Amino acid sequence: MGAPWTVKKYIDDVFTEGHGTLYASDGRTRKDPSKKYGSGGLVQGKKYMLSLTWNATNGSLHRKRSVLPRRWC
Template identity: 55%
Template sequence: MKKVLILNGHQYYDVVARGELTQKIIDKAIEFFLKNGFEVKFTNIDKGYDISEEVEKFEWADAILFQYPVYWMGIPWIAKKYFDETFTQGKHYSNDGRSREDSLKTYGSGGLLKGKKYMLSLTYNCPKSEFNNKEGFFDGLSLDEANIATHKTFQFCGLEALKTYSMHDIFKGDLDLNKELVQFENTLKENFL
């Protein structure tokens, strides 16, 4: 696994979401991958992209790192548009997986990107304590369960999940970015080395 596509899913909003934090995380990822001998391709979705080039990047990559801020409990709409446009070109799945001839073939098993992996890297305003907490906002869901739609988007195309990284309380004012970037790099090591 030596070819990585890094997707910047940030969408710019003046004052509250200019993208500096997402860029610092991506810069750390690029540094990590290059230092460890990986080939890296990169897409900043908000800056625009060529759909056919993005299709090819997914075929080229062994792994995808998708870094994005969680907006309203999901991915920014421009990132959703990116996946809609990129994954509907007929190159990442053959069909939904089901077969009239073979009942063992189940929905979601028609992905053509099998053998490839993906990692989610998320930034949240909410505290980490809201997850895995029956009294919390997410009703006891884990971080990955609360982001199931994003996971299933990749899995439908055949990719396999790596450990998710998340940074929390980003607007609280006491974020120790250096400490967080060390934890992020440790997750990269666990997933890719």
């Protein structure tokens, strides 16, 4: 089962809008094989903040073997 169409639409809208601002290409070229995938970003060296939401209780994220390290929560 795939993601709902609204998720795909959101991702398409964000990446289409970000082309030329956030990224120019995936970074790889035939002329320079040392450039790796993911090196074509245009915001390298800038700081950013991610805001993520989880459908999980606070206690489930603070267990010893949780998905995220304790310092993140």
